[in-house]
Amino acid sequence: DQQVKQNSPSLSVQEGRISILNCDYTNSMFDYFLWYKKYPAEGPTFLISISSIKDKNEDGRFTVFLNKSAKHLSLHIVPSQPGDSAVYFCAASAPSGTYKYIFGTGTRLKVLA
Amino acid sequence: ETGVTQSPTHLIKTRGQQVTLRCSSQSGHNTVSWYQQALGQGPQFIFQYYREEENGRGNFPPRFSGLQFPNYSSELNVNALELDDSALYLCASSPWGAVYEQYFGPGTRLTVT
Numbered sequence: 001d002q003q004v005k006q007n008s009p010s011l012s013v014q015e016g017r018i019s020i021l022n023c024d025y026t027n028s029m030f031d032y033f034l035w036y037k038k039y040p041a042e043g044p045t046f047l048i049s050i051s052s053i054k055d056k057n058e059d060g061r062f063t064v065f066l067n068k069s070a071k072h073l074s075l076h077i078v079p080s081q082p083g084d085s086a087v088y089f090c091a092a093s094a095p096s097g098t099y100k101y102i103f104g105t106g107t108r109l110k111v112l113a
Numbered sequence: 114e115t116g117v118t119q120s121p122t123h124l125i126k127t128r129g130q131q132v133t134l135r136c137s138s139q140s141g142h143n144t145v146s147w148y149q150q151a152l153g154q155g156p157q158f159i160f161q162y163y164r165e166e167e168n169g170r171g172n173f174p175p176r177f178s179g180l181q182f183p184n185y186s187s188e189l190n191v192n193a194l195e196l197d198d199s200a201l202y203l204c205a206s207s208p209w210g211a212v213y214e215q216y217f218g219p220g221t222r223l224t225v226t
Binding site (some may be wrong): 004006007025034036041042043045046049076080089091093100102103104106 | 117128146148153154155156157158161171202205213214215216217218219220
């Protein structure tokens with residue numbers, strides 16, 4: 001049972017444009033969400049997070065939106081840069097004291113120069 | 114500040130053998146989580162250690178075990194290796210009190226033949 005789904009395995013965007021990566025989840029108990037970026041041969045790098053009590057969090061070029069009623073979150077990157085080309089994972093956690101993160105399968109973003 | 118390090122980088126083992134993977138957490142971090150990432154999948158939570166005790170476990174059999182040492186470094190041990198254990202094993206460290214912040218190492222690529 002895939003509790004966190006990233007239905008787009010890949011996405012190509014022109015440099016300078018907006019990249020929108022989507023993530024859906026099924027467990028209404030999830031209360032904390034994160035986005036990670038992963039380059040080849042490196043571990044995932046934390047990008048941005050959002051608590052379920054918020055619907056938006058912004059950090060520079062990165063904004064995460066959370067729609068709890070739709071169980072959907074999205075990551076917006078504006079403007080997109082070639083260095084943003086990587087695999088992006090969304091992850092979610094339920095309140096258990098462990099912060100056991102459930103990851104999606106990832107979306108490969110390619111930003112074209 | 115030193116980040117999370119893992120050793121070895123790559124490892125090849127035979128089915129039925131045992132393996133030990135090592136992780137040094139980031140300075141000041143006292144919580145370590147281990148994840149397994151199969152090809153084309155997102156990381157899957159194995160277990161988490163805090164103050165040398167297991168603090169949560171995912172859906173992995175008992176042949177996956179771990180240790181955390183007083184200096185907060187950690188080991189992942191896998192007994193009776195199976196072909197499906199071939200994956201990238203990721204370690205993430207967190208400061209307690211901010212355990213939602215998980216900083217990943219580069220991973221150990223395990224191949225079981």
